[in-house]
Amino acid sequence: MHHSEQPAKQAMPMLVLLPLLLLCYGVGNVHCSKVHDSSIDLQALLDFKHGITIDPNGALNNWTMRSHFCHWNGVECTLEQPRRVRGLQLTSQSLSGQISSSLGNLTFLNYLDLSYNNFVGPLPLLGRLQQLHILFLYNNSLSGIIPDALTNCSNLTAIDLSSNLLVGSIPPKLGLLSNLGYLNLMSNQLNGSIPGELGQLNLKTLILGDNRLSGEIPQAFFRLSSLQYLNLESNMLSKALPPNIGKLLPHLVEFTLENNMFEGSIPDSLGNNALGLTKIDLSYINFTGRIPTSLGKLSNLTFLNLEDNQLVARNNQDWEFLNALRNCRSLEVFSLSYNELQGSLPQSISNLPTSLQVLLLGGNSLSGQVPHSIGKLSALTWLGLGENNFSGTIEGWIENLKSLGRLSLQSNNFTGPIPSSISNLTRLVKLLLSKNEFDGSIPASLGNLRQLLWLDLSYNNFQGSIPANFGKLEQLVSFQT
Numbered sequence: 150m151h152h153s154e155q156p157a158k159q160a161m162p163m164l165v166l167l168p169l170l171l172l173c174y175g176v177g178n179v180h181c182s183k184v185h186d187s188s189i190d191l192q193a194l195l196d197f198k199h200g201i202t203i204d205p206n207g208a209l210n211n212w213t214m215r216s217h218f219c220h221w222n223g224v225e226c227t228l229e230q231p232r233r234v235r236g237l238q239l240t241s242q243s244l245s246g247q248i249s250s251s252l253g254n255l256t257f258l259n260y261l262d263l264s265y266n267n268f269v270g271p272l273p274l275l276g277r278l279q280q281l282h283i284l285f286l287y288n289n290s291l292s293g294i295i296p297d298a299l300t301n302c303s304n305l306t307a308i309d310l311s312s313n314l315l316v317g318s319i320p321p322k323l324g325l326l327s328n329l330g331y332l333n334l335m336s337n338q339l340n341g342s343i344p345g346e347l348g349q350l351n352l353k354t355l356i357l358g359d360n361r362l363s364g365e366i367p368q369a370f371f372r373l374s375s376l377q378y379l380n381l382e383s384n385m386l387s388k389a390l391p392p393n394i395g396k397l398l399p400h401l402v403e404f405t406l407e408n409n410m411f412e413g414s415i416p417d418s419l420g421n422n423a424l425g426l427t428k429i430d431l432s433y434i435n436f437t438g439r440i441p442t443s444l445g446k447l448s449n450l451t452f453l454n455l456e457d458n459q460l461v462a463r464n465n466q467d468w469e470f471l472n473a474l475r476n477c478r479s480l481e482v483f484s485l486s487y488n489e490l491q492g493s494l495p496q497s498i499s500n501l502p503t504s505l506q507v508l509l510l511g512g513n514s515l516s517g518q519v520p521h522s523i524g525k526l527s528a529l530t531w532l533g534l535g536e537n538n539f540s541g542t543i544e545g546w547i548e549n550l551k552s553l554g555r556l557s558l559q560s561n562n563f564t565g566p567i568p569s570s571i572s573n574l575t576r577l578v579k580l581l582l583s584k585n586e587f588d589g590s591i592p593a594s595l596g597n598l599r600q601l602l603w604l605d606l607s608y609n610n611f612q613g614s615i616p617a618n619f620g621k622l623e624q625l626v627s628f629q630t
């Protein structure tokens with residue numbers, strides 16, 4: 150029994166088969182040799198249906214013998230006779246139960262997508278599915294390990310098992326899936342180290358974030374030279390990154406390592422060699438040293454999060470990155486919160502690209518006046534300068550930041566009154582000024598900020614009473630003085 154690849158040769162066998170098919174049609178226990186393979190598929194689908202305990206949307210209501218299985222909801226078949234199941238896609242149906250391993254009998258299966266359901270139990274055994282290209286079982290409650298047998302499906306190009314309850318380690322044998330371009334195992338409970346064997350693949354996307362992976366990333370892993378999207382966030386990975394990581398992974402577009410235990414400094418090679426980077430998240434890691442000026446070569450960079458590290462800036466040379474980043478004309482989000490930036494904020498802060506929308510420098514040891522030139526960053530919607538030692542007044546720059554929605558200046562040493570021009574910042578939603586040395590009266594013009602939801606003026610030296618027009622702030626949910 151073979152099916153022909155060429156449409157021209159197809160017509161004849163189809164005509165011959167038709168009467169046979171009609172004879173066998175709809176009969177559960179088929180003894181008709183011509184459609185034998187087809188009956189295996191029928192049995193596999195019935196077994197799969199049998200494994201489903203809850204089907205609240207009636208997704209399988211028309212899986213009955215009244216119609217051929219090729220017409221059942223979610224089933225796609227080959228066009229050639231005998232028709233075989235080519236695809237099974239039932240997503241977001243709140244289906245519960247176990248996924249029957251009889252799906253492993255659907256030897257013509259090309260794609261299997263059962264994502265966004267409530268399936269439980271182990272992954273089905275699919276080792277015989279040589280034609281399987283796509284395996285999407287994400288957002289279920291599947292448990293147990295990832296079986297080695299999966300690596301028998303040598304035609305797999307994309308695997309997404311994210312958001313399940315899988316345990317154990319990542320099988321090194323996944324390195325045998327030579328056609329695999331997309332692997333997403335995010336948000337499971339996988340442990341052990343990342344196998345170097347993955348370096349044998351031609352992956353474009355590798356997402357292993359939010360697991361329990363630990364140890365050093367093996368050198369062999371970095372042979373993944375086609376990699377564009379790498380996400381290893383929220384694991385327990387340690388040791389330094391290779392200094393030449395940018396050279397090894399030159400096609401990186403998104404690089405997310407946040408919340409791990411790497412050590413050492415941020416490799417210069419990221420900026421020197423991975424020139425297509427648009428997103429870098431190296432927050433909450435404990436990197437030390439300077440912020441590399443090479444990052445300024447990343448002309449497509451939109452997101453740079455270096456929060457919660459031990460990065461230092463003490464002298465002009467350390468602050469050079471501010472000048473360098475002026476070339477990142479698409480930069481929208483830049484955070485250096487909770488690092489070891491010291492001394493006064495350089496005038497060159499205004500060299501950051503005017504595309505910048507979020508600038509977070511809170512939780513450092515910055516002191517002195519905030520340079521008025523910061524007012525040139527007129528696209529800022531969120532400015533965080535809290536928990537530093539800034540002093541002086543805030544007049545002369547805040548009134549120019551007309552797009553601001555959030556302004557955090559709490560826990561500094563700012564002085565003087567709140568300028569009445571603050572009322573020009575009509576998009577303000579959150580204004581945190583607590584724990585400073587502000588004085589004078591609370592300007593009535595604050596009452597004009599109709600979008601304000603959070604206002605904290607506590608622990609300052611304000612005099613007088615709360616202006617009557619604060620009653621106009623209908624939206625306000627939190628107000629502390």
Ligand SMILES: *[C@@H]1O[C@H](CO)[C@@H](O)[C@H](O)[C@H]1NC(C)=O
Pocket residue numbers: 211216220221222223
């Ligand atoms: C079964 O349901 C699907 C989805 O509603 C529909 O596309 C298909 O035509 C139905 N098949 C039959 C035989 O009613």
Ligand SMILES: *[C@@H]1O[C@H](CO)[C@@H](O)[C@H](O)[C@H]1NC(C)=O
Pocket residue numbers: 189193250251252253254
């Ligand atoms: C189909 O798969 C099931 C479960 O893996 C197995 O027990 C059964 O023998 C298979 N049936 C056929 C006809 O291959």
Ligand SMILES: *[C@@H]1O[C@H](CO)[C@@H](O)[C@H](O)[C@H]1NC(C)=O
Pocket residue numbers: 275276277279298301
């Ligand atoms: C792997 O595939 C071969 C056919 O190529 C098959 O004989 C074997 O049983 C499969 N192994 C598993 C574990 O499914």
Ligand SMILES: *[C@@H]1O[C@H](CO)[C@@H](O)[C@H](O)[C@H]1NC(C)=O
Pocket residue numbers: 279280303304
């Ligand atoms: C991969 O699939 C193609 C058809 O899509 C098939 O010709 C080939 O035999 C499969 N590879 C293997 C190893 O079975």
Ligand SMILES: *[C@@H]1O[C@H](CO)[C@@H](O)[C@H](O)[C@H]1NC(C)=O
Pocket residue numbers: 265288312336
């Ligand atoms: C998918 O799973 C993730 C993690 O458990 C969860 O945050 C997300 O809301 C889920 N998505 C849907 C559509 O259920």
Ligand SMILES: *[C@@H]1O[C@H](CO)[C@@H](O)[C@H](O)[C@H]1NC(C)=O
Pocket residue numbers: 316317318340341342
């Ligand atoms: C991984 O977790 C399993 C339990 O799921 C445990 O038996 C095993 O020792 C762990 N391995 C490592 C390397 O931590």
Ligand SMILES: *[C@@H]1O[C@H](CO)[C@@H](O)[C@H](O)[C@H]1NC(C)=O
Pocket residue numbers: 409410433434435
């Ligand atoms: C970062 O370093 C601090 C101080 O050395 C330490 O307390 C903390 O546990 C480290 N965090 C991580 C994620 O390694």
Ligand SMILES: *[C@@H]1O[C@H](CO)[C@@H](O)[C@H](O)[C@H]1NC(C)=O
Pocket residue numbers: 424425426448449
């Ligand atoms: C920047 O993005 C554009 C548009 O996506 C792309 O054509 C260009 O190659 C990218 N630049 C680099 C250096 O990768």
Ligand SMILES: *[C@@H]1O[C@H](CO)[C@@H](O)[C@H](O)[C@H]1NC(C)=O
Pocket residue numbers: 513514515536537538
């Ligand atoms: C702020 O400055 C004071 C006095 O110079 C100093 O004692 C304090 O440690 C500084 N605080 C921070 C967060 O740098």
Ligand SMILES: *[C@@H]1O[C@H](CO)[C@@H](O)[C@H](O)[C@H]1NC(C)=O
Pocket residue numbers: 538540541562564
């Ligand atoms: C706050 O600034 C004043 C001068 O404006 C200075 O006398 C005082 O020491 C500063 N306090 C801290 C904690 O830095």
Ligand SMILES: *[C@@H]1O[C@H](CO)[C@@H](O)[C@H](O)[C@H]1NC(C)=O
Pocket residue numbers: 548549570573
């Ligand atoms: C603030 O708005 C007022 C009008 O409401 C205008 O007269 C004033 O020049 C504005 N201030 C700044 C700094 O733009």
